[in-house]
Amino acid sequence: MAAIRYNIIRLRVERPGQIVRFQHKIPSNLRRCTGFKAVHVRGVQTDLYIPEIGWFTASFNSLKEEAIVTPVSAQAFYNPEVSHEFQTLDVALKPSQLVVGVYVDTMKASAFMPYVVSLYLRCTENISVRTELVKITQSKNQDCNCDDEVDRDEDDQEQDSEELNPDQLCSTI
Amino acid sequence: MFDHLIHIHQQFTQRLIGIELQRFKNVVTTPGTLRYEIEAYNEYLLLTNSFVLPIGTRIISDTNSLEILSSQNGLEGLEEFSGLVAIELPANTQEYPNIEFIQIVKE
Numbered sequence: 001m002a003a004i005r006y007n008i009i010r011l012r013v014e015r016p017g018q019i020v021r022f023q024h025k026i027p028s029n030l031r032r033c034t035g036f037k038a039v040h041v042r043g044v045q046t047d048l049y050i051p052e053i054g055w056f057t058a059s060f061n062s063l064k065e066e067a068i069v070t071p072v073s074a075q076a077f078y079n080p081e082v083s084h085e086f087q088t089l090d091v092a093l094k095p096s097q098l099v100v101g102v103y104v105d106t107m108k109a110s111a112f113m114p115y116v117v118s119l120y121l122r123c124t125e126n127i128s129v130r131t132e133l134v135k136i137t138q139s140k141n142q143d144c145n146c147d148d149e150v151d152r153d154e155d156d157q158e159q160d161s162e163e164l165n166p167d168q169l170c171s172t173i
Numbered sequence: 174m175f176d177h178l179i180h181i182h183q184q185f186t187q188r189l190i191g192i193e194l195q196r197f198k199n200v201v202t203t204p205g206t207l208r209y210e211i212e213a214y215n216e217y218l219l220l221t222n223s224f225v226l227p228i229g230t231r232i233i234s235d236t237n238s239l240e241i242l243s244s245q246n247g248l249e250g251l252e253e254f255s256g257l258v259a260i261e262l263p264a265n266t267q268e269y270p271n272i273e274f275i276q277i278v279k280e
Contacts, residue, residue: 019238
């Protein structure tokens with residue numbers, strides 16, 4: 001079973017034709033990237049839909065897999081709704097490797113205003129690994145000496161304080 | 174100064190990319206032409222002489238893009254391009270350099 005996690009790479013473009021480089025480390029618990037979406041977030045004011053204001057390229061696993069080349073469009077101001085569809089991607093991630101890439105602005109200089117774009121990565125986390133980690137943590141906690149039931153029965157207030165603070169796994173009193 | 178070829182081999186080994194061929198590839202620029210396109214699909218071009226490029230030169234490729242700024246044209250690092258590689262010289266340039274790449278064809 002796998003849980004979906006999203007990674008966002010957000011870039012600010014300050015001048016026409018700018019080339020913005022990025023380098024992003026994906027958390028090591030993520031095992032596979034299954035989709036991506038490149039969107040204009042804010043900044044470009046336009047009456048008409050612009051199919052390309054720039055484009056992203058990105059490679060995964062520290063330059064081992066070139067996976068993304070995609071344009072970024074700008075929506076008209078009166079139609080701010082954007083598609084939430086992710087494009088398909090299928091990259092097996094190696095732990096703690098880099099996503100490296102560039103964003104190239106292709107807007108006309110006369111119409112340029114600073115803007116922000118984002119690259120959303122949809123990745124999956126292997127839940128069995130997380131479950132295993134939780135089990136290990138729980139088994140370690142069982143090693144604590146928490147079985148002083150006489151004290152627990154006698155002092156309800158102490159029990160309440162434990163309930164209020166779930167991070168406190170063992171009573172030290 | 175670091176050795177370009179050693180660096181290339183080390184990096185491609187790290188990236189688990191086998192090298193089938195490496196050789197030099199030149200792009201000779203001439204007055205009157207500001208844009209050049211090279212096809213480098215399934216191969217890599219590593220720019221070795223960025224210092225000869227006029228300030229404002231842009232190299233745009235499918236995998237990497239570079240604009241030569243005043244702070245960048247003295248750098249020794251190798252920039253890598255792949256796919257369709259477009260070289261755009263600045264409009265007001267008086268310099269027409271011979272641009273040199275190391276071409277790497279992967280296995």
